[in-house]
Amino acid sequence: MEPxxxxxxxxxxxxxxxxxxxxxxxxxxxxxxxxxxAAAQYRRHVLRPRVLVDVSRCDTTVHxxxxxxxxxxxxxxxxxxxxxxxxxxxxxxxxxxxxGALFVVxxxxxxTLEEIAAAATGPLWLQLYWLRRREFLAELAERAxxxxxxxxxxxxDAPKVARRLRDIRNSFALPxxxxxxxxxxxxxxxxxxRTAGGSGIEAHSREQFDATIGWADLAWLRExxxxxxxxKGVLTAEDAALAVAHGVDALVVSNHGGRQLDGAIPALAALxxxxxxxxxxxxxxxxxxxxxxxxxxxxxxxxxRAVLVGRPxxxxxxxxxxxxxxxxxxxxxxxxxxxxxxxxxxTLAHLDPTALAPWPRGGP
Numbered sequence: 434m435e436p437x438x439x440x441x442x443x444x445x446x447x448x449x450x451x452x453x454x455x456x457x458x459x460x461x462x463x464x465x466x467x468x469x470x471a472a473a474q475y476r477r478h479v480l481r482p483r484v485l486v487d488v489s490r491c492d493t494t495v496h497x498x499x500x501x502x503x504x505x506x507x508x509x510x511x512x513x514x515x516x517x518x519x520x521x522x523x524x525x526x527x528x529x530x531x532x533g534a535l536f537v538v539x540x541x542x543x544x545t546l547e548e549i550a551a552a553a554t555g556p557l558w559l560q561l562y563w564l565r566r567r568e569f570l571a572e573l574a575e576r577a578x579x580x581x582x583x584x585x586x587x588x589x590d591a592p593k594v595a596r597r598l599r600d601i602r603n604s605f606a607l608p609x610x611x612x613x614x615x616x617x618x619x620x621x622x623x624x625x626x627r628t629a630g631g632s633g634i635e636a637h638s639r640e641q642f643d644a645t646i647g648w649a650d651l652a653w654l655r656e657x658x659x660x661x662x663x664x665k666g667v668l669t670a671e672d673a674a675l676a677v678a679h680g681v682d683a684l685v686v687s688n689h690g691g692r693q694l695d696g697a698i699p700a701l702a703a704l705x706x707x708x709x710x711x712x713x714x715x716x717x718x719x720x721x722x723x724x725x726x727x728x729x730x731x732x733x734x735x736x737x738r739a740v741l742v743g744r745p746x747x748x749x750x751x752x753x754x755x756x757x758x759x760x761x762x763x764x765x766x767x768x769x770x771x772x773x774x775x776x777x778x779x780t781l782a783h784l785d786p787t788a789l790a791p792w793p794r795g796g797p
Contacts, residue, residue, distance in 0.1 A: 439724050439745045439764060442757070446517075446748035453603040454516050457634075458747050460599035461691035467699065468691030471722030474699040478731050478789045483777030491770050492780045495739055497716060498584055498661050498683060500556040503533025504766040505733060505781060508758075509690075509720045509741035510560030510586060510665070512541035515611045517750035518757075523552040524750060528758035530554030532766070537586055537741060540573065541613040541621070550580040558584040558663065562591060565643045567653070569616060574658040576615075585658060586685065587651075590666030592644035594635045595693045606633030651679050665720065666693075668703040670710035673717075683716035683738075690721060690743050701732060708736030726768025733781060734788040 436442040447455055461468030493504040508529050515521035521543040529536035530553045537558045538549055550557060559577040561570055574585055599605075606627040613621045624637035655662060661682035667673055668688060676684055686704050688697040700721035708717050719732045720741040732740050742761065749757030778784050 442748045446751040449751045456599035460597050462595035463695030467697050470699045474701040475728045486777035488774040488779045491773050505739035506765050507535030507741050509743040510537040510539040512539045515543040517747045518754050522549045524755035526553040528755040532762040546580050557582045558586050560586040563643045563646045571657045584661040586663040588665045594638035600632035670706040673707040673710040685718045687720035704735045726772045729769045730772045733784040
């Protein structure tokens, strides 16, 4: 029987994956406090449904950096989809395209940018970490533009990979048949080295990520690509304002799925101050903790243009490849549509802070 919600899908995926890969996908930094807080933050809001509203037709389409999406739901950048399924990002691209969804491809994809583009029928963005070898960033940006990618997404909350205790306990390293094929193999060799009491992923980041970059460095990347530049990992009004001042085209409010600074503010809690700090109409996306359609509605009501979904996409891949990813995206869109109908909000334009209220005293 197919899963009826993402909670059921999570259990199905866990049964299919080796324990160390499951921990790598699911784990967070430190004591995983921020990881746990992400989903809990949505429960701090209740919905204020309106009645006697014509909801016979419900429109979930949204425009984002020049593209129309069937729903304000996309796939967040995640490395190494082949850990979940042999087809990796090619399967994810097919499913996202069929659902009319955005797919943000990781710099650490296991399929080439060109292979992913060939499998896609929907918009693709390319996510980057700032590597010490800048020439590789320039090359990737050029390849992405040639292959039809629509934006570059620079992750800015990871000058290094944080200590993820599950990976350290498992001495996690990438399997030999999983590789970041868009980079020189020498750049990712450390990620494959298993050492007792260590994480190959963390060691790789210390070796290859450039922790010296600042706001002025964004100009270097802008000079090498005409693609819109999106910053992912912004959690404060101060940084949102700086991003606008430096010509960034969109933001993703994200705490890296609880995988970086443990104790960081949940993305949903940070969203209102970020939205307030940017001009009206400036695209702000949210990434973190989305597990049901009412979560999407809540984020949109607080000012997000769209949400990006991470771990559940890998659950879908593990369960049934492209079809499983399609299940994730279809479930969320179906649940969002139902929530909009029952809340008396037939278009995304009707979703604003008046759709929400805080939990009454004594609630969760």
